Amino acid sequence: MEQLIHQLLGGLATGAIYACLALSVVVIYQAIDHFNFAQGEMAMFSTFFAWQLIQWGLPYWVAFFATLAVSFVIGVLIERLVFAPLRHAPVLSHIIVFIGLFSIFNSLAGFIWEFTIKVFPSPFPTEPLFGNHYIGMHETGMMAVTLVMLSLIYVFFKYTRVGLAMRAAAANPQSARLVGISVVWMLALGWGLASAIGAVAGMMIAPIVFLDPNMMLGILLYGFAGAVVGGLTSPGGAVVGGFLVGVLENLAGLVIGSELKLTFALVIIVGVLLFRPSGLFGRRVVERV
């Protein structure tokens, strides 16, 4: 029992990582109807940027918010410069560009900051909450950050004019255009938002997995798994999915050993896509012929 509780809480802690990334995957999926395969690498690049700022002597929270701002701008720029001309290109072109961005960010980070593993600081105190020995303070903090981020996104999409405009632009671009919403800028905003959320995810994850250019590949896969489980159309679902995948992964680790972690993610993704493509909380999207 003791061990089970331990595994469950440990699962929630890793789940928080996946939930963070799943959230950014879903935000961009909402905006552009695509998975961003470069999401993980963009988050990694942002995290390296934050690390550099901290190395230069900036306080953690200054670096944190500066990184958010820069990531947002980079996200917007990528949309405006790279994707805007390809709006009507076939899906394959988009996937190719995602993969191109993936390689560029990965190797640039390696080129600038080298492939050695770096320690990234945690903003939270080291002693665990309430003196429990199941779950560290950083993990607790990370869950809190994820939940706060989720509620901010919820409020943003539900109660602000810009959020409403973004939803409209995603749901029906033509009509949105007719009522005076600048659809192209809404897309760019979506990219910026997803990029900033990814940066938060990266900065939260880095103290646990350590910082190196290849840190994100496996985590991104789990982020996708979380997003797919929760439903690609639902940010809340993505967070729940992320936690769920984290817990399931830990429990599966008890049974089959932790060596096949990524295979487990593969099975989850293919399984969910086959049997319930809309995920747990997603809407079923009907395509018009």
Add this chain to the structure above:
Amino acid sequence: MAKPLAVDKPIPPNPVDLLTVAGILLPTWRVAWSSVGLLASVAVAFVLDDFGLFQLTSGFIYAIAILGLMLLTGFNGQFSLGHSAFYAVGAYTAAIMMDQWQVAYYWTLVPAGTVCLVVGFLFGLPALRLGGLYLALATFALAVATPQILKYDLFEHWTGGVQGLDLDKPVSPIAALSDDQWIYLFALVVLCFMVVVARNLVRGRSGRAMIAIRDNPLAAQAMGIDTSTYKAWTFGVSGLFTGVAGALSAIVIQFVAPDSFTFTLAISFLVGLVVGGLVSIPGAIFGGMFVLYVPNLTEDFEGLAWTAYGIVLIVAVYVMPMGAAGLVKAMTAKLIKR
């Protein structure tokens, strides 16, 4: 497209037609280029040093793998970011046969291809239900998971686990040829064979069905094409090509290890495919050479090879959506117009 003929103007006789009338058959450009290329490739075996030959051989192997991806993505419109997995299955099938059962290297290609055909077909069946982007996601997961599966304890007895397998170098049966020359020519023969198979496949009935499914699945189905069977088989055949390439790579490098079959390998195939041209068989060969030589050119700037790849990918999507082959076609069309 036939242009309406001007009635009053006599059509000037085409010199080529005159030759044909005189009983002299001119080879088409395609045949001419292929023969020149083939002769040059054979001649190169006696010019280059061993390392140069080894590199060219690797380029041929990439070309075969890219050909496999081309059948799937270019001709059938299904995406795969996971072809490194089929490459790995092919390489490991060949390596295990040579290592465990002492099978001669030239017998391993057919079983490796067959295993990949089956694996590809089985993966293609559930993939039928996944539309473009989801298929990319599923195959992405496959590529990321592959090295871990290869390292798994239960299979370690066959796969050699993290260490991988060391193989013997094939020996040239002809005294006049060095081992490297022999392997090079062997790979060249396999490449030619695969190119001919691919060409006949896409020009025949099956190829037309594949293309029809890519262009309009609903219309294709309405015309009586069994889309699901075709799509699953295309996945299988694509796996076969890539598996043969993998087996060949195991023979040439004489070593297989899990970390040679990462997601980056799958990206390389994609780069080669996009650069060469999505639907051009000669483009696949160009793509293979590109993937081979570009990292060498940029090796002075350590790590920047992948930046170069990324930029090339993005630029290719903008300026040459049909790849180098498309670019060449457009240029020659322009020149001929003049």
